[in-house]
Amino acid sequence: MSLTRRQKWRIEKIQAERIARANRAADNSDDTELDDGDAQTGLVITRYGQRLLVEAESGELLQCTGRRNIELSVAGDQVIYQTTDNGEGVVTALLARENSLVRSQKLIAANIDELWLVVSIEPHYQFELIDRYLVVAENANLPINIVVNKIELSSDIDKVKRDFSMYESAGYNVSYLSVNEKINIAEFKSQLNDKTHIFLGQSGVGKSSLINELIPDLNLRVNEISTKSKLGKHTTTNTTLYHIPSGGDLIDSPGIREFKLDELTDKEILSGFKEFKPFIGQCKFRNCAHIKEPKCAIKTAVENGDIHPLRYANYLQLIGL
Ligand SMILES: Nc1nc2c(ncn2[C@@H]2O[C@H](COP(=O)(O)OP(=O)(O)OP(=O)(O)O)[C@@H](O)[C@H]2O)c(=O)[nH]1
Ligand SMILES: [Mg+2]
Ligand SMILES: [Zn+2]
Structure with missing residues (x-):
């Protein structure tokens, strides 16, 4: 983790603590009673079902549940949590994600x-x-x-x-x-x-x-x-x-076992072929689909050897041609 990211998180922690406090005030119905003021920043190590394994700044691992009113967190997330009487924790806020x-x-x-x-x-x-x-x-x-x-x-x-x-x-x-x-x-x-x-x-x-x-x-x-x-x-x-x-x-991360594939839109597929990027917007027709159109910059790039023909073939296959 870069130093700047850590610093950014520290600043966000203060904001998130405020949010967490506000959430607690607004969510009196939540089943766990928490001590005010002992909110800490943790790193999510893994999640299994509804439970999270969170690493404290000390390095200690803590089993946590998440508050119902916050977004699901995953490995790599920075969260605010508070410890409960039984030695577990409750995640009360999720810090802003970089990606x-x-x-x-x-x-x-x-x-x-x-x-x-x-x-x-x-x-x-x-x-x-x-x-x-x-x-x-x-x-x-x-x-x-x-x-x-x-x-x-x-x-x-x-x-x-x-x-x-x-x-x-x-x-x-x-x-x-x-x-x-x-x-x-x-x-x-x-x-x-x-x-x-x-x-x-x-x-x-x-x-x-x-x-x-x-x-x-x-x-x-x-x-x-x-x-x-x-x-x-x-x-x-x-x-x-x-x-x-x-x-x-x-x-x-677990690999896909079944042949379960992401549904990709044509737009996502096009922006997923990164070497196509310099040529996008250079075609004769603004709405060029880079298939059969004349003066297509992508096809010209394939002919000139700037795009590998197999990658172009894979592109056509992915968009269903
Ligand atoms: N021959 C050979 N086998 C390897 C090599 N690296 C890993 N394996 C074997 O490949 C098998 C699968 O390895 P894993 O590390 O479990 O694979 P994974 O990608 O984590 O799989 P999932 O967790 O199911 O996504 C094991 O039997 C490994 O011993 C290698 O360099 N050569
Ligand atoms: Mg594995
Ligand atoms: Zn084109």
């Missing part, structure tokens, strides 16, 4: 600095799925990178690199890793710095394995959370934030 990530109408996480789309050799990456994830992330205005994991399973790594060259030419940074064989892990780790990163991607690609590799003593923490929430340990079921001991945070 948030929504998939299939569900809020996933908040206050993210960088998004890493993880794909793998097995299950094998699919371009349509990659493009769909990229469209969602581009529309959330997050910096995006791509990770190709399990490269030791590929018998033709040059082919894999050729496949991803279209993403590299579109401006994405692509890392080729093997968690199992520890290939390129150190270089990968050195890119993480002091920021909040979220790992997104299909189930089974190795998001949690990568996080475990990056934070070696994590197992304890994973066990602690899964015991409390009575959730299985092997596959991720809820989005959870972990601290890197040297600074920065990693957010693990």
